[in-house]
Amino acid sequence: MLTKEYLHEIFEYRNGELYWKNHRYKNFNGKKAGTLHHTGYWHIKTKNKVYLAHRLIYLYHHGFLPNYGLELDHINRNRTDNRIENLRVVTKSENERNKLTTSKIYGITWHKKNKKWQVQLRINGKQKYLGVYNSLDIAKNVLNLYKEFANNDSN
Numbered sequence: 001m002l003t004k005e006y007l008h009e010i011f012e013y014r015n016g017e018l019y020w021k022n023h024r025y026k027n028f029n030g031k032k033a034g035t036l037h038h039t040g041y042w043h044i045k046t047k048n049k050v051y052l053a054h055r056l057i058y059l060y061h062h063g064f065l066p067n068y069g070l071e072l073d074h075i076n077r078n079r080t081d082n083r084i085e086n087l088r089v090v091t092k093s094e095n096e097r098n099k100l101t102t103s104k105i106y107g108i109t110w111h112k113k114n115k116k117w118q119v120q121l122r123i124n125g126k127q128k129y130l131g132v133y134n135s136l137d138i139a140k141n142v143l144n145l146y147k148e149f150a151n152n153d154s155n
Contacts, residue, residue: 002047002056004063010046013060016083018044018053040079054082071095108139119143 011018011033018033034044034053042053058072059065066072066089073090074081111118111132117139119130130146133139 002051002059004059004061007056007060011056011060013057013084016057016081016086017042018056018060036080042080042082054079054087057082057084058087105140105143107143108136119146121146 007018010020010022012021013019020028020031020033023029033046034042037043043050044053044056045051046056054072054074055065061084069091070089071092073088073095075086075088078086107119107121109118109120110116114132116132116134117136118132119139119142121128121130121143128146130142133142
């Protein structure tokens with residue numbers, strides 16, 4: 001099992017990256033650990049197992065990994081930005097909701113076929129379709145109006 005102490009013994013953390021400090025092959029010491037995987041995440045092999053770099057970095061700093069039902073999220077959605085201040089613990093549903101959309105606004109995506117901005121939200125587990133619009137500004141207004149209406153309606 002990996003521990004914070006073990007990670008501090010073999011790695012040095014610098015600005016979102018881990019560097020080998022005590023590798024069994026001395027020529028690796030001082031070099032950046034891991035490889036960039038085709039999924040966009042950095043992978044690091046230690047103790048004969050491959051780990052996601054952002055999980056090692058979180059453990060390196062906090063001494064634990066999120067429990068069952070919780071995940072680590074890159075706040076800026078950049079999978080290669082593993083700075084500790086860019087990592088946060090979220091629920092699975094929060095992580096799904098934070099997935100990058102084409103507009104970078106949750107609830108608004110580009111509809112390729114119609115070449116318009118599509119607005120839809122998931123509320124209480126149900127998908128609510130709010131239409132497609134020519135401009136992103138109009139789509140934002142529809143989204144904001146619906147959120148305001150939904151909030152007032154629930155009182």
